[in-house]
Amino acid sequence: MDVPSWQDAKFGGKIRVARWLVEVVGEGKPFTKTALREAFPGVAQIDRRMRDLREAGWVIFTSREDPSLNSNEHRFVKQGEPVWVPGKVKPKTKSSLTVTQRTEAMKADNYLCRSCGVGAGEAYGEGLGAAQLDIARRQVKLADGSTTTQLVTECNRCRVGNRGDEADLSALLAKVASLGPIERKVLAQWVEADQRTYSILETLWGTYRTLPAEARAAFKQAVLGESK
Structure with missing residues (x-):
């Protein structure tokens, strides 16, 4: 036609x-x-x-x-299917989430974007506006090798970047099994709190990297002098 x-x-x-x-x-x-x-x-x-x-x-x-x-x-x-061609497009089964599904998913995720941690209405900074939360469908590869679709809360910015991603739970569990006792204990504390806590060394290192060159040099001298 x-x-x-x-x-x-x-x-x-x-x-x-x-x-x-x-x-x-x-x-x-x-x-x-x-x-x-x-x-x-x-x-x-x-x-x-x-x-x-x-x-x-x-x-x-x-x-x-x-x-x-x-x-x-x-x-x-x-562009998707050419809708102007008769019989080309077949009706699709509706897959919209119910209000209950959306509410339960956001509650399970503590009403935070699981990718970046931002909350609804919080500013991204750098003039990028405020975050909007929505529910995304994520493919998850389970420990038995099968794949399922699960719901996760993401902000409007992360949804674009994560589109089409698959979470490999089996690979993550294998890495957990390889951890030593101390590493596993630290990870367990983060998981329990649902947030990462930083040690004093990590905080100092992060701050040091943001200093101007002269300030870094003074910091370096103080640290190296005390370590000798």
Whole structure:
């Protein structure tokens, strides 16, 4: 069949939005909600028709997945199935999380991003805005070799960086088994507290590395002088 034009009103909203993204926006480019609505005046729920494309494998980011976008912007990342071809797209089973699932997952994760530790609404710093928490699905390879999908809390910035990652639990457990008694005890304390605690030596070393050259030299002299 001929590829339809996004301006051809005899096609449905989802098909027209798909063609508009391909013909007008282009992969990798941002666009605004305002531009989308202006392109389809009078078409009801055009935003929803755009979101429906995700079920056909179209990747469209919001500011939640791409922090460089503002709340009025999206980014057309990648084209999915050609929804304008009859029978090409098969309906997908709904996989949305329930409110209960989301709440239980965040509670289990102490309402923190498990990748960077930021809490909801906390500032990233460096002008990167405030964190938004969401639930991601993560593939986990279990100790028996099987793979399962588990839920984890992540912030909008880490979700982008961790997309598609798989956690290898079996490899982690093997490394734990190789630890000596002292290392294992320290790790157990961190796990119990759900945070890493730093020794005085680690704190001093971290601070030393941030000092200007002259201050580092004075610090070095003091340490080496006392150690002799």
